[in-house]
Amino acid sequence: MMINRERTRWLALAGVFAAALGAIAIITLLAGRGGDMPRPGARPFRVVTGTFTASLDLLLKNEGIGDAQRSRVVKALASKINLRRLRPDDSYSIVFSTSGILKYLVITKELNNYVITPATSGVFSLSVQPVAIRTSSSLAGGKITSSLWESMSAAGVPPAVILDYTDVFSWAVDFLTEVRNGDRWSLAWDYSSDPSGKIIAPKITAALYDGKETGRKTAAVYQGAYYDDRGESLRSMFLRAPLHYRRISSYFTNRRFHPVLKYFRPHLGIDYAAQSGTPVSAVADGVVTFAGWKGGNGRLVILRHSAGYETTYGHLSRYARNIARGRRVSQGDVVGYVGSSGLSSGPHLDFRLKQNGRPLNFLKIKYRSSGSVSGKAKEAVAAAIKALP
Numbered sequence: 001m002m003i004n005r006e007r008t009r010w011l012a013l014a015g016v017f018a019a020a021l022g023a024i025a026i027i028t029l030l031a032g033r034g035g036d037m038p039r040p041g042a043r044p045f046r047v048v049t050g051t052f053t054a055s056l057d058l059l060l061k062n063e064g065i066g067d068a069q070r071s072r073v074v075k076a077l078a079s080k081i082n083l084r085r086l087r088p089d090d091s092y093s094i095v096f097s098t099s100g101i102l103k104y105l106v107i108t109k110e111l112n113n114y115v116i117t118p119a120t121s122g123v124f125s126l127s128v129q130p131v132a133i134r135t136s137s138s139l140a141g142g143k144i145t146s147s148l149w150e151s152m153s154a155a156g157v158p159p160a161v162i163l164d165y166t167d168v169f170s171w172a173v174d175f176l177t178e179v180r181n182g183d184r185w186s187l188a189w190d191y192s193s194d195p196s197g198k199i200i201a202p203k204i205t206a207a208l209y210d211g212k213e214t215g216r217k218t219a220a221v222y223q224g225a226y227y228d229d230r231g232e233s234l235r236s237m238f239l240r241a242p243l244h245y246r247r248i249s250s251y252f253t254n255r256r257f258h259p260v261l262k263y264f265r266p267h268l269g270i271d272y273a274a275q276s277g278t279p280v281s282a283v284a285d286g287v288v289t290f291a292g293w294k295g296g297n298g299r300l301v302i303l304r305h306s307a308g309y310e311t312t313y314g315h316l317s318r319y320a321r322n323i324a325r326g327r328r329v330s331q332g333d334v335v336g337y338v339g340s341s342g343l344s345s346g347p348h349l350d351f352r353l354k355q356n357g358r359p360l361n362f363l364k365i366k367y368r369s370s371g372s373v374s375g376k377a378k379e380a381v382a383a384a385i386k387a388l389p
C-alpha cells in the first residue's frame with residue numbers, strides 16, 4: 001500500500017512576481033504591466049535563466065553587457081543585496097529585447113526577488129518583492145519491505161521529514177533494530193515551499209507506526225508537543241536506544257544510507273553491533289560520572305540520571321568533545337563513538353542500565369510518559385491520528 005495525497009493552498013500572493021520563478025511566468029507578468037513589452041507568445045525577446053555558479057558581473061559580461069552598464073546594474077543592486085553572497089541556491093532571469101538591450105534582471109535569493117529595470121537616463125531601478133510561499137500538507141503511508149528509509153522515500157516523503165518522523169517516535173521505537181518487513185507506517189505533515197519547489201520548515205502533524213516488534217504507536221502534535229491517541233505525551237525519560245537514527249544518518253553523509261542494525265544480549269547489558277565511529281547518544285538527561293579506560297570495557301562513559309538510574313556506554317573508539325567527569329548532558333547528546341576498545345571481538349556498543357546499582361533490562365523498562373492532555377485537546381489529537389491513511 002502506498003499513498004501520497006497532497007492538497008495545496010496559496011498564501012502571501014504579495015507582489016507582482018508572486019508565482020514567477022520560471023522565466024516564462026516572469027515574462028508574462030512583465031508583459032502584463034509594461035507597455036513596451038511585446039506579447040509573450042511572440043517570443044521576440046531573449047531570456048537567460050540559471051543559478052549563480054559564477055559572479056553576477058561575469059555572467060552579465062558573458063551576455064555581452066558592457067562595462068558601464070554592468071557597473072550601473074551592480075550599483076543599483078548593491079544597496080539591497082550582497083552580490084558576493086550569491087550562491088548556486090540563488091537564481092536569476094535576464095530578459096533582453098530583440099536588439100539585445102537589457103530589459104529586466106530578476107535575482108531570486110532566499111525569499112526575495114530583486115528586480116532591476118531600466119529607468120530614465122540609463123539608470124536602473126531596483127524593487128524587492130517577496131517570493132510566493134506556498135503552504136501545503138501531505139499524507140503518506142506504506143508497508144516496509146526493506147527499510148524504513150526506502151519505503152518512505154519511495155512514497156515521496158522528503159529526507160528531512162523521514163528524520164523528523166524517527167525523532168517523533170524516538171522514545172518509543174528503535175528504528176535501527178526494531179523495524180520488520182510488513183510493518184506499517186503513515187504520517188501527515190505541513191510544509192512551505194518556494195517557487196523552485198524547495199521545501200521549507202516541514203512539520204509532522206500526525207504519525208503512526210504499527211510494527212511486529214514495536215506494537216502500534218501513534219502521535220499527533222498539540223501546541224508543539226506530540227501525544228498519542230490516549231492523550232499521553234510521547235516524551236519519556238529514556239530514549240528507546242542509545243544509537244539514534246538521525247545522528248547516524250547525518251554522520252554517514254551518504255544520502256542513500258538506510259541503517260539496519262542488530263543487537264545482542266550476551267550479558268546483563270545490550271550489545272549494539274554498529275560500524276566503528278557511529279555516534280552514541282545519551283538515552284536520558286544526566287551527569288557524566290566517569291569517562292575513561294576501564295579494563296575490559298575499554299573506553300567507557302558512565303552517566304548518572306534522576307531516580308537512581310545509571311547508564312554505561314562501553315568499547316568506545318573515542319569520546320565526544322566536552323565529555324568529562326562532572327559535565328551535564330541532555331537526552332540525545334552524543335557522548336562518544338562506537339569502537340572496539342577493551343575486550344571486544346568487533347565494533348559494538350556495550351550499553352547497560354542500572355537503578356540503585358541493580359542491573360535492569362533496558363528493553364523491558366516501562367515507558368513512562370512525561371505528561372498528557374485531556375478533553376478537547378485529546379479529542380483533537382485522536383482525530384488527527386484517525387485521519388491518517
Ligand SMILES: [Zn+2]
Pocket residue numbers: 267269270271349350351
Ligand atoms: Zn557487551
